[in-house]
Amino acid sequence: QVQLVESGGGLVQAGGSLRLSCTASGRISSSYVMGWFRQAPGKEREFVADISWSGVLKYYADSVKGRFTISRDNAKTTVYLQMNAMKPEDTAVYYCAARTPGTGSRWYVASYDYWGQGTQVTVSS
Secondary structure: OOOOEEEEEEEOOOOOOOOEEEEEEEOOOOOOOOEEEOOOOOOOOOEEEHHHHHHHHOOEOOOOOOEEEEEHHHHHHHEEEEEEEOOHOOOEEEEEEEEEEOOOOOOOOHHOOOEOOOEEEEOOO
């Protein structure tokens, strides 16, 4: 049994910052690619960022590039999403997810093996 648990969501003013954390438990390997998705009301879940097992390779959606930073601490089995210069359009439920390296596509929900329960992020204007 594998479980991913997100934390760190909340309310922030436009231009402010939040840091999300996702901690894994169970038999998940640190070699998994870890990603963040988000879903706003009435919209489909969309890719935000992901990170390789080594922490060296990172990829960001254009909408967050230059503002968000993904990182991981394998010793703590935790992945982070540092969100800076936040905008109202960043408001969404943010989900942590894991997939096997070299399989599927980072862009698609169906490619991921495990998901967290989500954490709400709200950005006020």
